[in-house]
Amino acid sequence: MRFTDPAGLPPRSEYDLVRGAGTYVDGMRFDGEAHGCLVRSPLPHAWIRRIDSSRAASAPGVLAVITGHDIAATIRPLGCVIGLRSDSGGPRVDADRAVLAVDRVRHVGDGVAFVVAETTHQAVAAAALVDVDYEPLPYRADVDSPNLEVPIWASAPDDVCFDWRFGDAQACRDLFAAADHVVTITLTSPRLVPYPIEPRAAVGFYDDQTDTMTLLANTQGVHFVRNVLAHAFDLDPRRLRVLTPTVGGGFGVKIYAYPEHALVLECARRLRRPVRWTATRSESFLSDTQGRGHITEATIALDKDGRFLALSVRPTVDLGAYLSQLAPLTATGVGAPVQTGAYRFQAVEINVRAMFTNNVPVDAFRGAGRPEATYVLERLIDRAARELGFDPAELRARNLPATATRPFTATTGLVIDGGRFLDNQIRCLEVANRAGFEARRRQSAARGRLRGFGFANYLESNGGLQVAEAMRAGTFPVECAALTFSGDGCLDIVVGTQSSGQDHAFPLQQLAAQRLGIDLTRITVREGDSSVAPRGAGTGGSKSLLTSTAALDQALSDAVQRGKQVLADKWGVDVEAVSYADGRFLADAGAGEWFSFSISEVAAHWQGALDGQSEVSLRHGSFANGCHACELEIDPETGCVTVLRYVAVDDFGRVINERAVRGQVQGAVAHGIAQALLERAPDCAELMSIAAGDAATYAPPTACEIPDVEWVDNGLPSTTNVLGAKGCGESGTAAAPPAVMNAIADALHDYPAAAGIQMPARPAVIWEAIHEGR
Numbered sequence: 001m002r003f004t005d006p007a008g009l010p011p012r013s014e015y016d017l018v019r020g021a022g023t024y025v026d027g028m029r030f031d032g033e034a035h036g037c038l039v040r041s042p043l044p045h046a047w048i049r050r051i052d053s054s055r056a057a058s059a060p061g062v063l064a065v066i067t068g069h070d071i072a073a074t075i076r077p078l079g080c081v082i083g084l085r086s087d088s089g090g091p092r093v094d095a096d097r098a099v100l101a102v103d104r105v106r107h108v109g110d111g112v113a114f115v116v117a118e119t120t121h122q123a124v125a126a127a128a129l130v131d132v133d134y135e136p137l138p139y140r141a142d143v144d145s146p147n148l149e150v151p152i153w154a155s156a157p158d159d160v161c162f163d164w165r166f167g168d169a170q171a172c173r174d175l176f177a178a179a180d181h182v183v184t185i186t187l188t189s190p191r192l193v194p195y196p197i198e199p200r201a202a203v204g205f206y207d208d209q210t211d212t213m214t215l216l217a218n219t220q221g222v223h224f225v226r227n228v229l230a231h232a233f234d235l236d237p238r239r240l241r242v243l244t245p246t247v248g249g250g251f252g253v254k255i256y257a258y259p260e261h262a263l264v265l266e267c268a269r270r271l272r273r274p275v276r277w278t279a280t281r282s283e284s285f286l287s288d289t290q291g292r293g294h295i296t297e298a299t300i301a302l303d304k305d306g307r308f309l310a311l312s313v314r315p316t317v318d319l320g321a322y323l324s325q326l327a328p329l330t331a332t333g334v335g336a337p338v339q340t341g342a343y344r345f346q347a348v349e350i351n352v353r354a355m356f357t358n359n360v361p362v363d364a365f366r367g368a369g370r371p372e373a374t375y376v377l378e379r380l381i382d383r384a385a386r387e388l389g390f391d392p393a394e395l396r397a398r399n400l401p402a403t404a405t406r407p408f409t410a411t412t413g414l415v416i417d418g419g420r421f422l423d424n425q426i427r428c429l430e431v432a433n434r435a436g437f438e439a440r441r442r443q444s445a446a447r448g449r450l451r452g453f454g455f456a457n458y459l460e461s462n463g464g465l466q467v468a469e470a471m472r473a474g475t476f477p478v479e480c481a482a483l484t485f486s487g488d489g490c491l492d493i494v495v496g497t498q499s500s501g502q503d504h505a506f507p508l509q510q511l512a513a514q515r516l517g518i519d520l521t522r523i524t525v526r527e528g529d530s531s532v533a534p535r536g537a538g539t540g541g542s543k544s545l546l547t548s549t550a551a552l553d554q555a556l557s558d559a560v561q562r563g564k565q566v567l568a569d570k571w572g573v574d575v576e577a578v579s580y581a582d583g584r585f586l587a588d589a590g591a592g593e594w595f596s597f598s599i600s601e602v603a604a605h606w607q608g609a610l611d612g613q614s615e616v617s618l619r620h621g622s623f624a625n626g627c628h629a630c631e632l633e634i635d636p637e638t639g640c641v642t643v644l645r646y647v648a649v650d651d652f653g654r655v656i657n658e659r660a661v662r663g664q665v666q667g668a669v670a671h672g673i674a675q676a677l678l679e680r681a682p683d684c685a686e687l688m689s690i691a692a693g694d695a696a697t698y699a700p701p702t703a704c705e706i707p708d709v710e711w712v713d714n715g716l717p718s719t720t721n722v723l724g725a726k727g728c729g730e731s732g733t734a735a736a737p738p739a740v741m742n743a744i745a746d747a748l749h750d751y752p753a754a755a756g757i758q759m760p761a762r763p764a765v766i767w768e769a770i771h772e773g774r
Helices: 120-125 168-176 222-232 259-271 280-288 327-331 372-387 392-399 421-433 432-446 465-471 505-516 544-571 597-607 658-679 686-692 731-746 752-756 764-771
Strands: 033-038 046-052 062-067 111-117 131-136 160-167 181-189 199-206 212-217 240-243 275-278 294-302 307-318 347-356 449-457 478-485 493-497 521-524 579-581 586-589 591-598 612-617 625-634 640-649 710-713
Touching: 033 120, 033 259, 033 280, 046 111, 062 259, 111 259, 131 544, 160 327, 160 449, 168 294, 168 347, 181 280, 181 372, 212 222, 212 259, 212 493, 222 240, 240 259, 259 275, 280 586, 294 372, 294 752, 307 327, 307 372, 307 392, 327 347, 327 465, 347 544, 347 586, 372 392, 372 612, 372 731, 392 421, 392 449, 421 432, 421 449, 421 640, 421 710, 432 686, 449 478, 449 521, 449 731, 478 544, 478 597, 493 544, 493 686, 505 544, 544 579, 544 591, 544 597, 586 597, 591 597, 597 658, 625 731, 640 658, 640 752, 658 731, 686 752, 752 764
Parallel strands: 033 275, 212 240, 307 347, 493 521, 640 710
Antiparallel strands: 033 111, 046 131, 062 111, 160 347, 181 294, 199 212, 199 275, 294 307, 449 625, 478 493, 478 612, 579 586, 586 591, 625 640
């Protein structure tokens, strides 16, 4: 059945999200649609001895029951799409994710069958009738578990996927040997569940007349999903269209192609009717990629004056049961460039040991590797300051560059176009009134409370350059912009990015309005259709504004050039004689006369003459940077933490839409505070309870835990893009966890056991640290 959208996929405003006017996948209905339900493994590791689907197949309303054996020959597993850099310590073990498990399940929630029925209720009821005979196997719950008799993958007998090395290990060894001070810390960044407001959903369509497929899904980029699925189906990408309407939050989890996407497409092809699947909230814990999952030992070397010499970082990373599509880079190449921040070091070494476990696969989650790197660095610096008797601000100031307006190279090799590094810290501590903190601490103590102050600097690398390079050596993120002018003076812009709660449209409208002299209200922006924009970099890594504006800037220039050619032909002059400024074309006709046309007049007189599309490669990212400070109180009788104040001083370059930026900062900081205080993904035992029918329990933050962020714009315009902007959407996830945890360490400095507190610092953990030994 051919895809037809009864409501259309109109241009969207981000305010649709709060007005209830968004067009969401689960809110769209289609004639003849069927409904799918996954049968998921209740065990973390087991052989599949037998699947009996006979009772399910004969249940009321059931149209199809598909198992892994039914599709193994027609749909390839969904594999990782990137490699590792050549300086890795050895080859990695590939572990592709079958659309449905064939002989073994490797995590709770692994799909073993897909039931399609006339209604959702019938599909769910029939799925419960599928009888699967499992032979349980020992499972690895985390990276510290002992080796299994039957490893998760035969090609990884010790469950190690890869061992990756970066930096100069010998230089670090020499510097550590000569250092006056060496400080070590071990830190955990627990697994997190991205948990967007809108669960994943998909509808598959098949057109038997053209042998083409259409997937309607809430993605973070239609082109990436299309390409992965086209490979799985061994299909020309032009025969698979992916559409994405309004998206209610992504945070990384909606970047990828998932088994459910392939299943609704395959069943639509088999049944010749639309097939729908929507995750329940609890089901998302069993199927969606998760984030973080690092245990890291880090060591810093300093001279007698507190100058940083060398940094050694050794994370052990939990990849889960399968190697997700971007997972190796999330654990390595995206975090490594910012591991030293903007600080001056002489050498750095990073050694990542990535392991398989019987957990849900891990991949990019808001920040993707950079929050883990920043957390380790800023917690380690604070620990060094405390152990060696330095003031944490002074220690950082000795090693931070002042405001840099020219490019410089970080210790990791990252070339940074500039930033307000030390100035960010000075301003942040002034705004947060660190000088008056001790008086406030005494006031809290008088009320029986423990008060702490913490802060952290961060450096971001935005643009997705490492991802693009890893996907195909020598490439860069490619973005497309297509322009269509109407005769009534309106302009339609199509880009390949995908909004999932950010305000993508406004900066693009603003750029086009300035360049073309068209009223802002007459410009629309469309995303989310792989058939309209042939290529697109999607959304992730805080690159959308960078890539889409670069593509639009080129498209606008190309449209102006086409307009010059049209008018040169009409006026009988050379194209070089036609100038353009402020939305008008001009040419000297001689004798004091001038020809003049606005761009809207050209579009009206020569319909289609200005239309076209342009592609660009993003060769330089941006480098957001800043300093965040957190002040909090702890009730020693309960261990409860109250965040009293949070200050963020950020260099986001030139701010295009302040209201949108403030929203991004607030949301990212909320994610970071929640990681520090509340959130941890369910473990295997908890997931088995969810699979058995218990509701998922999680601790996302509410307004009670998250204060209003006091945001200070300290922007230094970027030189790497046409708007001078820097990515802002993920910075708070990098800065907030160390700022909060440093504040907790400060509040508990009199309690030795507090040095071992890890995220999430929940009340029970803090209470035990305070009362240990009493």
